Amino acid sequence: MNPLSPCLAWAEKLALRYEDLTLEERTALDAHVQSCQACRRAQADYQHLDARLRALPPPAVKPLPRLSPILVSAEREERSTRKPQPSRAPSPARRQRTSSFVRIIEKTLPATLVASLILALAVLFGARYVFTSLAHPLGTTLLSYTGQHDIVDAVDWSPDDRYVVSASWDRTVQIWDAKTKTRRLTYTGHSDIVDAVAWSPDGKYIASGSWDHTVQIWNAQTGQLLITYKQHHDVVSTVAWSPDGKYIASGSWDHTVQIWNAQTGQRVVTYGNDKKQPSNEFINAVAWSPDSRFIAIADRDSKVNIVDATTGLILRTYRGHTDVVNTVSWSPDGRYIASGGRDKTVQVWNAATGKTVQTYKGHSFDVSDVSWSPDGKYIASSSWDHTVQLWNVQTDQTLYTYKGHNENVEAVVWSHDGRYIASGGWDRTTQIWEAAI
Template sequence: RVGTQIGNYRLLRLLGEGGFAEVYLGEHSYLGTHAAIKILHTRVAQGDIAQFQQEARLLANLIHPHIVRVLDFGVADHTPYLVMDYAPGGTLRTRHPKGARLPLPTIVEYVKQIAQALQYAHDQKLIHRDVKPENMLIGRNGEILLSDFGIALIAHSSRYQSTKDMAGTITYMAPEQIEAHPRPASDQYSLGIAVYEWLSGNHPFQGSFTEIAIKHSFTPPPSLIEQLPSLSPALEQIVFTALAKDPKARFANVQAFATALEQASLSTETEPHSSQPPSEALPPIQSAIIPPNQPPPSHSEELVPPIQLASSSIIHTSPNQPMLPTSKLQPATSSESGHEPAERGISRRTLILTAAGTATAGIIGAGVFWFTRPSQPIRLPQSTRSPQGTLFVTYREHTDEVHSVAWSPHGKRIASGSWDSTVQVWNASDGGQVFIYRGHSAQVNLVAWSPDDKRIASQSEDETVQVWNANDGSQVFIYKGHTAPASSVAWSPNGQRVASGSTNGAVQVWNANDGSQAFTYQAHTASVWSVAWSPDGKRIASGSYDHTVRVWNANDGSQAFTYKGHADHVSSVAWSPNGQRIASGSGDSTVQVWNANDGSQAFTYKGHTVWVCSVAWSPDGQRIASGSASPDKTVQVWQAV
C-alpha cells in the first residue's frame, strides 16, 4: 500500500502490522502534516458503513491527554481506516525490554497516567481490551499515551459478534475476557499484569497459549515477594487484588487501583532495582499503534501456542507427516533473563536431540508427540549404536524461549519457533543452521511442516499465520483471514489446505497455496484450541473451550456430530492412525477415547490429576501418550486398545 492515497493522506511507509490492522505513516496531501493511518483487517458491507461511522465517533470523542487522538475515519473499498496522532517516541516495550525491572516510582507514574486514560474510556462505556506495554506510547513531551482502541472499535460493534469473543493478547488477558465476557475490570487486570512484569521482570504466567489461558483462570500468580524479598506485603497485595480471578474482587475501578498503588509506594522505602542491561536495550521505534515491521533484534521480545497444532496439543503424525510439538509449562527462572553458565542447566532457548529408538513418546514442553524412524534412515552420528538418551545435537542459536519444534517429513531438518520472533531451520544431523525466517514481528508460538516437505506454516503473537518456503525462507503469503488471534493450525494430509482455529470460536479452512478461504466453520461458542484432520483428509475434529469436540466435513463444514463427554475445556484432539477413534484431552483431567463415526465412548483414562494438555497416538495405534499440567507434570503412556 505504500505510495497509495487513502483519504487526504499519502502512505509513506509501513510502521507496523498485526492481526487486526496495518499502520502506516501518512502525509496530508495539502497540509504536509504527518499522521498514523490504521487500516483495519475488516471488510464492511455497504449497509454497515453507517454503524462503523457511529462507532468511530465514539473513538474520535475520546479526547484525553493520555489517549492517542483519532483525527479522522473513513472507508476505502469497504475497508475501514482511522487517522490518528503520530507518536514518534516509541512504546514502553521499546523503552523497557522484556526482563527489565523498573523502579517503583517509575511504575507508579506509568500506572497513574494509563489508569487516567482507562478510567476516562470506561466512563464513556468503552473497554480497551488490549492493555499492554506495546500499546503504551511515549508522547513528544514524554507523556504516556494509550493507543490501539481500534480493537475496541471492532469489538464494540454488535454486527461483528465473531470479533467480540476474545480480542486482545493472552499474556495480559483477564479470565472473564478469555471466556468472552470482557468488562472494565478486565482492563484493570491487564494493567495489573503489566505492573507485575515491571516489578519482577517476568510475566506471572508462562507457557503455550492454552497453558497461559488456564493459568489466568485457575492458578494464583507466583509470589512477588519471593522474587523481590524487599517488596512490601502491602504492595504485593495491591497487585494481587488487581489480579483477582473474580472481577468483583478487584478494585472498584482502575483509578482506585492506581491510587492504592501510589499510596502504598509512599509508605515504603524499598524499590526494585532497574535491571535493563545495555546489551538488551532496544533501539527506539517510530510507531503510533504497533511496533514497526522489521527484522527482530537479538534480544527477546515477548506470546502462543504450538500444535498440530492446538495451542498445547500435539497430534500423531505418520512417518510422512510433520511432527508438531508444543510449548513448555514452566515458571521463568533466572536463567531465562540472565546469562547463566551452560553447565548449570539447559535453558528453554536450547534444543537437544537424543537417540530414542524406533517409536518413542517425546515431550516438548507440555506437549506430547510420537515419532517414528522414516523409511529412509537418517544419518545421525552413531545413531545405530548409541544407547537410548545419547545426546546428538544441542542447538543454541535462539535468544529467547523455544515454544515449538517440528521435524521435516524427510527427517533431515528441524524448524524451531521462538519468542525471539524467529523460526530457525537447521540440520538435524549436526545442528548447522540453514537459515532464519524473520517474517514475524512478535513471538512465534507454533510451526508446522507441510506433508510434502516444501513449506512451513508459522503462527505468531503478531496474530498472523505465515506460509513460507522451507528451503530458503522466501515468503509464500500471509494469511489474514482471522478477526481474532489464531490458536491452532493443521495441514491437511495432502498439504493442499490448512485449518486454523481462533479465539473467537471460528475455524477457517483455506487454500495452502494462495491463502484463499474455502469456508469458515462457526459452530463453537468459545476458543478453538485444537484442530486435527482425519488421516483420510475427509473430516476435521475441533476441540474447544466450550467443552465439546465437533467432528465435521472438511470440504464444506457440514456437521457430523458433537462429542459432549467432557466436563471442562478440550485442549487436545488426536485421530487414531486408522481414523476409527479419537482421543481428547481435557481440563477435567481425563483423556476420553471414542468412536470417530458416531461419538460413542470407548473408555476414559483417569491417570492424571490435573488438566490434560496434549495427547498423541503411537504410530501403530496401540498406545496413547498424554501430557498434563502442573502440579502433575507427567507424560503417561498407556494401552489404547
C-alpha cells in the same frame, strides 16, 4: 526376494538394539530405513518385540533343557548298562549300544533343531502375533519423561516412532528415545518459551516456534540451526509441515498465518493481511490437509477457516463452536476436521461441506489438543481437566480416560503405528502410554 523381507545387507543391524550400534551405523541405518519400506517394517517389528521383552517380569520358570528328554533318557540308559572294562577294543555289545545311541541322536537331533528354528522364527518374524497376549492394557503408562523444567506445551513423534520431541516453557526442545527415555539432544536456540514443534515428514529436521517471534528449523540429528524465520511480529503459537515436506505454515498472535519454503525460508503466502479477508484474532492452531492443498486455521473468535494453501483465501468457515478454538486436526483420509476449544467440546465436521457430524462432550474443561488415530476411527483429546480421552468418532463413545497427568494436559499425539500416545502438560512431564485399541 520377498518385497516385505528386510534387505540382506541390513538384516544384522536391524536385529541389534539401537544402543548397540556405533554412531556411524546408526546414521547409516536411519538413512536406509527412510527409503526402504521392508526394512522400516522389520525395524518396527524388532522395536515392538524389544519393548515387550523389556516389559516382561523376571522369568518364573527354569530354562528349557538343551537336549530333548528322549536323548537324555537314552544316554542315561546306556550309562546304566555300562560296566567297567579294562582298556581294550570295544566289544561287539558295546559297539551295538553305541551305534543304537547314535541312531537315536540322528533321529531326534533334526527334530530338536527344527523346533528351535521354529521358535526363533516365531520370535523374529511373528513378534506381533506371539506377543499379542503380553500387550499392556489400554492406557498403561509405559514411561514418563521428566527432562524439562517447566510446562510441556507441544510434542511430536519422529516418523519412525523411535523418538519423541517435546517443547517447553523452559525454552528448550528435547529429543529422546521413546522406549528408554534416554535424551538424545537438547536444542537451546530460542530465547523465550517454546510452544510449538513439528518433525519433518522425512525425519531429518525439526521446526520449533517460540514466544521470541521466530520459527527455527534445525537438524534432528545434530541440533544444527539451518533457518531462522523472522517474519512474525508476535508470539509464534503453532507450526506445521506440509505433508510433502516442502512448506511450513506458522501461526502467530500477530493475527497471521504465513506459508513459507522450508528450504529457503522465503515467504509464499500470508493469510490475515488481505483487506477483503482480514484477521483480527490471535491464531491458535493450523493443520494441513493430507494432499497439502488446504490449511485449517483455528483462532480466538470461535471459528475455523479453511484456506487455499497457494492463495491464502478463505474457502469455508466453520462456526460450530461457542468459544475460543484451541486446536484443529485433519483426518487421515482428508474428509473430516476435528476442532476443540474453550467450550469443552470436540467437534468433527465435513471438510467439504462444513456440516457437523459429531460433537464430543466428555471433557469438563477446555480442550487443548486433538489427534486422530492413524486409521481415522478414533480421536484422542487432551484437556485442562487433567485427562486425555480416547473416543470413537462414529459413536462419540468414550473408550478410555487417561489420568496419568496431575495438572492441565496441553498436548497429545498418536504414534504413526497407532500403538502409543504421547501427552505433555503443566506437570512438566511427557508421558507415553498404551493406545492399541
